[in-house]
Amino acid sequence: xxxxxxxxxxxxxxxxxxxxxxxxxxxxxxxxxxxxxxxxxxxxxxxxxxxxxxxxxxxxxxxxxxxxxxxxxxxxxxxxxxxxxxxxxxxxxxxxxxxxxxxxxxxxxxxxxxxxxxxxxxxxxxxxxxxxxxxxxxxxxxxxxxxxxxxxxxxxxxxxxxxxxxxxxxxxxxxxxxxxxxxxxxxxxxxxxxxxxxxxxxxxxxxxxxxxxxxxxxxxxxxxxxxxxxxxxxxxxxxxxxxxxxxxxxxxxxxxxxxxxxxxxxxxxxxxxxxxxxxxxxxxxxxxxxxxxxxxxxxxxxxxxxxxxxxxxxxxxxxxxxxxxxxxxxxxxxxxxxxxxxxxxxxxxxxxxxxxxxxxxxxxxxxxxxxxxxxxxx
Amino acid sequence: xxxxxxxxxxxxxxxxxxxxxxxxxxxxxxxxxxxxxxxxxxxxxxxxxxxxxxxxxxxxxxxxxxxxxxxxxxxxxxxxxxxxxxxxxxxxxxxxxxxxxxxxxxxxxxxxxxxxxxxxxxxxxxxxxxxxxxxxxxxxxxxxxxxxxxxxxxxxxxxxxxxxxxxxxxxxxxxxxxxxxxxxxxxxxxxxxxxxxxxxxxxxxxxxxxxxxxxxxxxxxxxxxxx
Numbered sequence: 001x002x003x004x005x006x007x008x009x010x011x012x013x014x015x016x017x018x019x020x021x022x023x024x025x026x027x028x029x030x031x032x033x034x035x036x037x038x039x040x041x042x043x044x045x046x047x048x049x050x051x052x053x054x055x056x057x058x059x060x061x062x063x064x065x066x067x068x069x070x071x072x073x074x075x076x077x078x079x080x081x082x083x084x085x086x087x088x089x090x091x092x093x094x095x096x097x098x099x100x101x102x103x104x105x106x107x108x109x110x111x112x113x114x115x116x117x118x119x120x121x122x123x124x125x126x127x128x129x130x131x132x133x134x135x136x137x138x139x140x141x142x143x144x145x146x147x148x149x150x151x152x153x154x155x156x157x158x159x160x161x162x163x164x165x166x167x168x169x170x171x172x173x174x175x176x177x178x179x180x181x182x183x184x185x186x187x188x189x190x191x192x193x194x195x196x197x198x199x200x201x202x203x204x205x206x207x208x209x210x211x212x213x214x215x216x217x218x219x220x221x222x223x224x225x226x227x228x229x230x231x232x233x234x235x236x237x238x239x240x241x242x243x244x245x246x247x248x249x250x251x252x253x254x255x256x257x258x259x260x261x262x263x264x265x266x267x268x269x270x271x272x273x274x275x276x277x278x279x280x281x282x283x284x285x286x287x288x289x290x291x292x293x294x295x296x297x298x299x300x301x302x303x304x305x306x307x308x309x310x311x312x313x314x315x316x317x318x319x320x321x322x323x324x325x326x327x328x329x330x331x332x333x334x335x336x337x338x339x340x341x342x343x344x345x346x347x348x349x350x351x352x353x354x355x356x357x358x359x360x361x362x363x364x365x366x367x368x369x370x371x372x373x374x375x376x377x378x
Numbered sequence: 379x380x381x382x383x384x385x386x387x388x389x390x391x392x393x394x395x396x397x398x399x400x401x402x403x404x405x406x407x408x409x410x411x412x413x414x415x416x417x418x419x420x421x422x423x424x425x426x427x428x429x430x431x432x433x434x435x436x437x438x439x440x441x442x443x444x445x446x447x448x449x450x451x452x453x454x455x456x457x458x459x460x461x462x463x464x465x466x467x468x469x470x471x472x473x474x475x476x477x478x479x480x481x482x483x484x485x486x487x488x489x490x491x492x493x494x495x496x497x498x499x500x501x502x503x504x505x506x507x508x509x510x511x512x513x514x515x516x517x518x519x520x521x522x523x524x525x526x527x528x529x530x531x532x533x534x535x536x537x538x539x540x541x542x543x544x545x546x547x548x549x550x551x552x553x554x555x556x557x558x559x560x561x562x563x564x565x566x567x568x569x570x571x572x573x574x575x576x577x578x579x580x581x582x583x584x585x586x587x588x589x590x591x592x593x594x595x596x597x598x599x600x601x602x603x604x605x
Contacts, residue, residue: 314443316438335445335455336455339425339445339455339456340455340456340457341457342401342457342460344425344443345443345445346434346438346442346443346444346445347434347444347445347446347447348431348434348435348438348445348446349431349446350431351431365431365432365435368435368439369435369438369439371439372435372436372438372439372440372441373438373439373441376438376439376440376441377441
């Protein structure tokens with residue numbers, strides 16, 4: 001087994017697992033000699049180590065799934081779902097949440113120092129894929145001396161990781177909860193990501209990814225990328241319900257280009273606050289990782305001819321009616337494939353107008369089915 | 379109240395049709411109570427489909443494998459003969475294409491269990507005859523304009539359809555409105571008048587595998603011996 005150093009990082013209020021001389025081979029062929037994974041755990045691992053749940057975060061998430069996030073000073077991104085007596089109950093489960101490889105909250109990524117030449121990776125960071133992220137998570141689970149995860153849970157990019165776990169390491173999981181994901185990133189989704197990336201790369205402060213060395217931050221590009229992406233996380237109905245054509249702090253339109261409308265002001269705020277907590281290069285790398293995700297043609301074969309047993313896995317697939325980024329039909333393809341192969345799959349489509357972001361928001365149906373599925377199968 | 383009781387009766391009968399440790403798909407499984415019962419009592423490996431989201435959630439929260447979907451659109455995903463039994467309880471009369479559904483049930487499962495309210499029951503006949511209006515009864519409690527039951531049929535109709543489709547009726551049991559059960563025999567008219575609710579166990583022609591032994595090999599051949 002590979003030796004890992006597990007250290008507490010007080011400043012970041014999380015744990016860091018450091019893997020040295022492991023030569024992690026990435027899908028691109030590049031090799032990371034050393035890498036770090038920042039993570040947090042909640043609850044207690046039971047004696048037979050059968051209650052561990054890995055939660056995989058989405059594109060802009062981090063290891064601070066619940067409790068206080070020291071970067072934002074706010075509650076963790078899924079604190080309504082995870083915690084004592086919450087749907088993923090940390091009185092019952094040992095919850096692990098790690099920052100993905102390529103992320104910017106302490107795991108090895110473009111913002112960190114390349115341990116070999118002691119320079120910040122920046123634009124020289126190798127391309128990472130969802131498969132690579134999961135591979136790195138397996139190192140972490142090994143380091144925590146857990147043989148089998150009770151569940152891998154994630155929404156959006158987190159769902160992609162959960163699916164990847166069930167393909168690559170089926171013998172190391174009991175269940176997955178896959179929320180609002182797909183077998184592949186669609187052309188439309190790639191298109192939106194590309195606009196976001198172009199916004200960043202066209203910001204003169206980006207400096208081909210080496211902005212930290214130059215002492216600058218491509219804030220404008222990153223905030224525009226976030227504004228575009230944020231639109232895709234909502235739905236037309238939700239946007240209309242929340243903002244309509246309401247004006248922001250004014251009674252009449254300005255006949256100019258100020259944020260006349262509340263929706264404009266909201267998006268500007270989303271963009272502005274995002275740049276305070278997220279790294280522009282990480283955004284490029286992680287959106288690319290999602291774009292490269294594609295099991296559309298291979299999934300059936302991967303599951304059917306898996307080298308490791310996968311018949312025991314129980315799958316819960318959840319989608320949302322108003323999610324147009326990862327729509328129900330994309331989620332259903334996974335369900336249909338699993339049913340075709342007689343696997344143990346459950347599927348629920350939750351009726352809501354809140355769009356793709358529903359999995360992060362107040363959706364009692366999601367809470368109920370998540371809790372029920374986990375606790376009934378424990 | 380009466381209805382719940384009769385549904386339970388229906389379930390016990392369904393259970394009596396099924397052997398131990400079989401793979402079962404319940405189409406329209408509600409909150410999954412029937413498959414839960416079959417899992418407990420028969421060690422069955424069960425799956426369910428339910429159209430209603432709230433019911434699907436409750437079934438999933440029981441630890442059952444249940445997907446939200448409906449019989450008309452979502453049966454295609456299951457592979458041929460991937461279940462021992464496929465159950466369709468009290469739903470066939472609400473299907474757009476009942477004949478197609480029957481074909482699907484027996485494509486997916488080697489046997490199908492189908493239950494339905496009998497439109498040939500004497501009360502229904504009498505209502506139509508005397509009042510000249512579409513009957514409304516305990517088992518078919520809807521007015522004609524808002525009923526989900528769009529294809530009414532009697533036991534006799536169903537038997538004829540099975541014959542036309544070369545489906546073998548392995549067992550058929552009728553329940554009276556008081557819950558009394560009796561086997562439905564060829565004695566058409568009696569059963570068709572008194573059966574409130576009918577339960578059929580269906581399959582295609584049964585082939586019994588016979589083992590052929592030669593000096594060094596044993597192989598199994600599906601021969602056309604009808605059981």
